[in-house]
Amino acid sequence: MNVDFDIDSILARYNFDSSALIQILSDVQDKYGYLPREVLEDISQKIEVSLSKMWGVISFYALFKLKPPAKYNITVCQGTACHVSGAKRNLEYIESKLNLKAGEHSPDGKYSLETVACIGSCALAPTIVINGKVYGRNTVKTIDKLLSRLEEGEKK
Amino acid sequence: MNKSNHFHDITEEAILYSKEKHNKNRIIIGYGTCGIAAGAEEVLKEVQQVLHELKIEDVIIEKTGCIGCCSYEPLMDIELANSPRVSYKNVKPKEVKEIIDKHFEGELKKEKVFCMFDEQENIIQNQESWKYNIPEIYSGLPTFKSLPMLKKQKRITLRNVGIIDPENINDYLARGGYQALYKTLTALSPKEVIDEIKSSGLRGRGGAGFPTGVKWEFAYNAELSKTTEDSIEKTEKYVVCNADEGDPGAFMDRSLIEGDPHSVIEGLTIAAYAIGATKGFIYIRAEYPLAIKRLEIALKQAYENHFLGDNIFGTDFHFSIEIRKGAGAFVCGEETALINSIMGLRGEPRPRPPYPAVSGLWGKPTIINNVKTLVTVPVILLNGAKWFSSIGTEDTKGTAVFALTGDVKNSGLVEVPMGTTLREIIFDIGGGVKGNKQFKAVQTGGPSGGCIPFSLIDTPVDFASLKKLGSIMGSGGMIVCSESTCMVDLARYFMTFIASESCGKCTPCREGTVRALEMLEKITSGDATIDILTDLEQLSLVIKDTALCGLGQTAPNPILSTLKYFKEEYIEHIEQKVCRAKVCPGLFNYVINDDLCIKCGVCQNVCPVDAVFGSKETGFFIENRLCISCNACFERCPKRAIEKVN
Numbered sequence: 001m002n003v004d005f006d007i008d009s010i011l012a013r014y015n016f017d018s019s020a021l022i023q024i025l026s027d028v029q030d031k032y033g034y035l036p037r038e039v040l041e042d043i044s045q046k047i048e049v050s051l052s053k054m055w056g057v058i059s060f061y062a063l064f065k066l067k068p069p070a071k072y073n074i075t076v077c078q079g080t081a082c083h084v085s086g087a088k089r090n091l092e093y094i095e096s097k098l099n100l101k102a103g104e105h106s107p108d109g110k111y112s113l114e115t116v117a118c119i120g121s122c123a124l125a126p127t128i129v130i131n132g133k134v135y136g137r138n139t140v141k142t143i144d145k146l147l148s149r150l151e152e153g154e155k156k
Numbered sequence: 157m158n159k160s161n162h163f164h165d166i167t168e169e170a171i172l173y174s175k176e177k178h179n180k181n182r183i184i185i186g187y188g189t190c191g192i193a194a195g196a197e198e199v200l201k202e203v204q205q206v207l208h209e210l211k212i213e214d215v216i217i218e219k220t221g222c223i224g225c226c227s228y229e230p231l232m233d234i235e236l237a238n239s240p241r242v243s244y245k246n247v248k249p250k251e252v253k254e255i256i257d258k259h260f261e262g263e264l265k266k267e268k269v270f271c272m273f274d275e276q277e278n279i280i281q282n283q284e285s286w287k288y289n290i291p292e293i294y295s296g297l298p299t300f301k302s303l304p305m306l307k308k309q310k311r312i313t314l315r316n317v318g319i320i321d322p323e324n325i326n327d328y329l330a331r332g333g334y335q336a337l338y339k340t341l342t343a344l345s346p347k348e349v350i351d352e353i354k355s356s357g358l359r360g361r362g363g364a365g366f367p368t369g370v371k372w373e374f375a376y377n378a379e380l381s382k383t384t385e386d387s388i389e390k391t392e393k394y395v396v397c398n399a400d401e402g403d404p405g406a407f408m409d410r411s412l413i414e415g416d417p418h419s420v421i422e423g424l425t426i427a428a429y430a431i432g433a434t435k436g437f438i439y440i441r442a443e444y445p446l447a448i449k450r451l452e453i454a455l456k457q458a459y460e461n462h463f464l465g466d467n468i469f470g471t472d473f474h475f476s477i478e479i480r481k482g483a484g485a486f487v488c489g490e491e492t493a494l495i496n497s498i499m500g501l502r503g504e505p506r507p508r509p510p511y512p513a514v515s516g517l518w519g520k521p522t523i524i525n526n527v528k529t530l531v532t533v534p535v536i537l538l539n540g541a542k543w544f545s546s547i548g549t550e551d552t553k554g555t556a557v558f559a560l561t562g563d564v565k566n567s568g569l570v571e572v573p574m575g576t577t578l579r580e581i582i583f584d585i586g587g588g589v590k591g592n593k594q595f596k597a598v599q600t601g602g603p604s605g606g607c608i609p610f611s612l613i614d615t616p617v618d619f620a621s622l623k624k625l626g627s628i629m630g631s632g633g634m635i636v637c638s639e640s641t642c643m644v645d646l647a648r649y650f651m652t653f654i655a656s657e658s659c660g661k662c663t664p665c666r667e668g669t670v671r672a673l674e675m676l677e678k679i680t681s682g683d684a685t686i687d688i689l690t691d692l693e694q695l696s697l698v699i700k701d702t703a704l705c706g707l708g709q710t711a712p713n714p715i716l717s718t719l720k721y722f723k724e725e726y727i728e729h730i731e732q733k734v735c736r737a738k739v740c741p742g743l744f745n746y747v748i749n750d751d752l753c754i755k756c757g758v759c760q761n762v763c764p765v766d767a768v769f770g771s772k773e774t775g776f777f778i779e780n781r782l783c784i785s786c787n788a789c790f791e792r793c794p795k796r797a798i799e800k801v802n
Binding site for chain 2: 018019020021022023025026049056057060061062063064078079080081082083084085086088089090092093096097116117118119120121122123124125127132134135136139140141144
């Protein structure tokens with residue numbers, strides 16, 4: 001992989017301050033969609049935090065990803081309001097439709113399925129987020145619609 | 157330059173600016189995260205298109221935060237020049253044209269009207285001379301405050317949310333914004349600020365309810381006891397706004413920041429002045445991108461207007477604020493874990509004392525306040541401690557903000573005086589359970605809270621009363637559960653959450669919650685024997701007594717409260733293998749009612765695991781052993797011929 005890993009502009013935003021590690025990592029992830037190992041090694045040297053320490057931080061926080069994202073990232077909210085309105089059933093339905101378990105990527109890199117503890121759009125429960133856009137009040141019907149829209153997008 | 161005159165000047169300018177806005181036609185769209193998810197973006201596009209089509213010019217299109225009536229989103233408001241703002245509910249893009257067309261022609265699409273705003277919800281505050289022309293056609297429209305959902309509410313913390321454009325500092329200034337900060341810095345000493353907050357009786361709105369003024373006093377006094385080599389004059393101190401609203405089912409802080417970000421900044425700056433801090437952090441969940449964006453805009457505006465930075469209002473007070481994003485760890489809402497996370501470390505808590513007010517960020521005195529606490533501070537300083545303490549109960553002063561969700565008709569943001577009963581909140585404000593279902597319980601306090609049954613619905617909300625019932629006030633999530641919620645499943649749900657969010661530092665929480673979860677899974681799958689209940693209760697009590705931080709200590713609350721109030725449901729799961737709410741897979745069956753079935757085959761098509769057998773000729777049946785209870789057939793059946801039976 002030969003990507004331009006110039007991360008100095010991100011580090012400069014935080015004055016190369018190691019206490020901003022979480023901010024730096026999340027900016028890097030915003031830029032690349034995940035945390036590439038080469039970038040982590042570079043950061044490690046520049047802000048003087050060992051890779052093992054960084055691993056400790058990365059593995060602690062749920063949002064950090066070490067794998068490139070799939071084309072469509074589907075996140076099923078598992079908040080309480082979503083749960084009482086059927087989020088678990090929705091998740092199981094999507095899991096069996098896509099033949100993926102939460103936390104997995106489809107082998108063709110098209111879909112990744114995740115859960116989130118709560119996105120705070122509880123009044124629209126149960127919610128699903130696809131590539132950052134929130135869809136509310138989901139039922140099997142709306143899920144079918146959403147998934148077929150993604151499939152159609154594929155064909156175009 | 158005289159900075160105090162400078163402040164009067166910009167406030168005057170802001171009021172003038174807002175007055176001018178009132179002389180124009182405006183269309184205002186509720187543009188919080190919920191609103192956008194409900195379709196506000198599409199509505200906004202349609203509005204722009206329609207205005208162009210109808211050749212209506214000179215209309216200001218504005219986005220506002222969430223007014224808290226989430227079940228009526230998307231909301232589109234139209235305010236004709238010098239007339240009241242009229243709000244339209246559940247607006248679909250295809251309805252936009254007709255609504256706008258009619259409204260600008262002096263008519264109303266009555267069935268879509270939600271309410272009309274009266275003068276107090278005006279974008280300019282305290283303008284006596286301001287009067288609306290109320291067109292005749294508006295007569296009989298309900299005002300915002302007279303809506304059943306609003307009647308019992310008292311909006312102090314939510315004062316600006318949904319009213320102002322959160323990305324425009326003029327709107328905030330015109331409604332009295334930064335007046336409290338100005339008063340604080342120019343007329344009050346830090347000690348006076350602390351005394352005022354102390355005598356107001358304000359308690360932290362994050363969950364534990366610690367008196368805010370007392371916390372500030374600890375940090376204020378901390379410099380006296382700290383003399384290290386490098387502290388020549390004053391110990392460095394920090395203030396932190398805790399916006400890590402991790403409780404699933406809670407979105408008050410998100411709505412507040414999305415709808416009124418400047419009041420968070422103002423409150424935090426006042427706190428900094430009170431304890432003598434020069435640096436502040438706002439620690440916010442990364443799951444709230446819109447709130448972060450609006451906060452960034454507000455911070456920039458505050459710096460530009462010199463409400464932040466050096467020599468604020470010409471005084472010798474300096475203060476700067478940095479946003480620190482979380483990265484998806486629930487435990488970081490716990491203050492010592494939050495401190496570690498701000499410093500770029502794993503968000504693991506540590507034992508207290510020392511409390512952060514004495515030793516927090518980088519070992520320096522640090523106060524951490526919830527968003528709602530800080531947003532309330534400016535109002536207290538403007539209206540006085542006496543005014544604030546006249547609201548609420550003996551135990552808890554002021555108002556409580558809840559995010560009312562779940563099986564309730566009017567979901568949304570609710571702010572009521574402390575002491576309002578759960579019944580008033582759920583039935584009067586919330587309109588009761590939706591879909592003609594029976595009320596079963598209300599869950600407060602998120603994963604640290606408990607479930608309160610119908611028999612205790614007349615309990616007033618305040619810190620002490622809810623604690624007595626085995627729940628907690630928490631930060632404000634309130635989830636209404638109907639007969640179709642299984643209480644054992646709900647306990648299992650919370651334990652799944654906690655077991656995955658436990659940071660793993662202390663054994664009772666790391667191991668105990670996983671064991672408790674296993675027991676609950678046994679019960680919900682019908683594999684348990686009755687003695688498991690004693691074990692479950694014992695384990696819960698041990699976790700409660702021995703866990704290191706608040707997360708672990710309160711983690712068993714959902715189990716203990718459901719065991720206390722809904723034990724019969726546990727027993728049914730264990731002894732009769734029955735889930736009365738028909739939620740737990742395996743403890744109920746899907747059956748096709750042949751009298752209603754039209755043999756259309758939708759159930760077979762929709763079933764993701766091929767558990768529906770048969771054909772259009774012979775009819776269909778469901779093999780429940782293959783079924784994963786995803787509910788797809790039940791939801792999709794056009795004749796509602798699929799029934800759940802025990």
